[in-house]
Amino acid sequence: MQKMNKIIYLMVFVLSSFIGSAQEINKPEPNVKDTLLTNLKNNALSEAQPEPAMADAFRSEGKIYVVIAVLVIIFLCIIGYLIYLDVKLRKIENNTKEKL
Amino acid sequence: MIKWWKILAALIIVYTLIWGMLGPVPKLNILYETIRNVYYHVPIWFAMLFQMGFSVVCAVNYLYKSDLRSDLISEQAAQVGLFFSLPGLLTGCMWAKFTWGTWWTFQDPKLNGVAIAILIYLAYFILRSSITDELKRARISAVYNIFAFVMMFVFIMILPRLTDSLHPGNGNNPAFGKYDLDNHMRMVFYPAIIGWILLSLWILDIKKRISILKYNAENE
Numbered sequence: 633m634q635k636m637n638k639i640i641y642l643m644v645f646v647l648s649s650f651i652g653s654a655q656e657i658n659k660p661e662p663n664v665k666d667t668l669l670t671n672l673k674n675n676a677l678s679e680a681q682p683e684p685a686m687a688d689a690f691r692s693e694g695k696i697y698v699v700i701a702v703l704v705i706i707f708l709c710i711i712g713y714l715i716y717l718d719v720k721l722r723k724i725e726n727n728t729k730e731k732l
Numbered sequence: 733m734i735k736w737w738k739i740l741a742a743l744i745i746v747y748t749l750i751w752g753m754l755g756p757v758p759k760l761n762i763l764y765e766t767i768r769n770v771y772y773h774v775p776i777w778f779a780m781l782f783q784m785g786f787s788v789v790c791a792v793n794y795l796y797k798s799d800l801r802s803d804l805i806s807e808q809a810a811q812v813g814l815f816f817s818l819p820g821l822l823t824g825c826m827w828a829k830f831t832w833g834t835w836w837t838f839q840d841p842k843l844n845g846v847a848i849a850i851l852i853y854l855a856y857f858i859l860r861s862s863i864t865d866e867l868k869r870a871r872i873s874a875v876y877n878i879f880a881f882v883m884m885f886v887f888i889m890i891l892p893r894l895t896d897s898l899h900p901g902n903g904n905n906p907a908f909g910k911y912d913l914d915n916h917m918r919m920v921f922y923p924a925i926i927g928w929i930l931l932s933l934w935i936l937d938i939k940k941r942i943s944i945l946k947y948n949a950e951n952e
Binding site: 685686696699700703704707708711714715717718719721722724725728 | 753
């Protein structure tokens with residue numbers, strides 16, 4: 633009976649020590665440094681979010697001019713094709729008018 | 733004939749290509765630099781709406797004056813408008829992939845509206861090809877054109893503004909004008925609309941001249 637009691641007391645003691653250690657894990661440490669950090673974080677969140685990442689590096693390296701050149705070249709080719717069609721049509725229209 | 737407004741169209745669009753890429757834009761999350769797509773994607777759709785409007789005006793003119801030339805221009809304008817919907821859709825899909833995360837969605841009313849409008853105008857061309865008599869074809873397709881334009885306007889411009897939508901300017905979303913407080917974007921955007929409409933008129937001019945020549949050649 634006493635041995636049983638001893639085992640029971642031992643188990644209760646060990647288990648309660650676990651509970652005690654769990655409490656320590658959950659509790660945040662009241663540090664001066666921590667409170668400063670949380671205050672700064674709250675300030676940052678209440679103000680504007682961080683600047684959206686734009687392509688400034690791309691632009692500063694001058695690569696944007698390559699993009700623009702490509703787009704303008706493609707577009708001028710399309711315009712050139714339209715001008716070619718326009719001139720060809722004008723010739724055909726003039727020919728049919730001469731026939732009349 | 734090389735007219736002044738054709739050269740103006742080319743110059744304006746080259747200006748929007750250059751300054752649209754270099755000019756300042758508002759810095760927004762999710763969009764980042766893709767906000768510049770508004771200089772190309774939106775004016776292309778404006779050009780399509782303009783061409784469809786031109787087409788319906790010519791259709792009404794045909795019903796009023798029975799001039800087959802109006803019917804011819806009406807058909808060509810509808811073709812140009814439908815052609816412009818292709819780059820509009822493709823640029824929209826590209827933009828959606830990088831901002832909404834998907835190429836297409838059936839949840840957005842504007843995308844559904846655009847799909848329906850394209851199907852309506854495809855039906856217009858099928859209707860035209862199903863009638864052989866010239867005058868009958870012109871009359872019936874002119875009437876259908878009027879309905880098609882009204883339906884397109886409702887599906888693209890009106891219905892998306894009444895319900896939830898991801899599109900800017902529709903469904904409780906602010907349009908880009910709200911972010912462009914210093915008018916930097918408007919300096920490129922408004923000329924771009926004019927430039928692309930003029931370009932669509934140039935393409936219409938060429939198509940009109942080709943179809944008139946074809947018509948004259950067939951009916952000699």
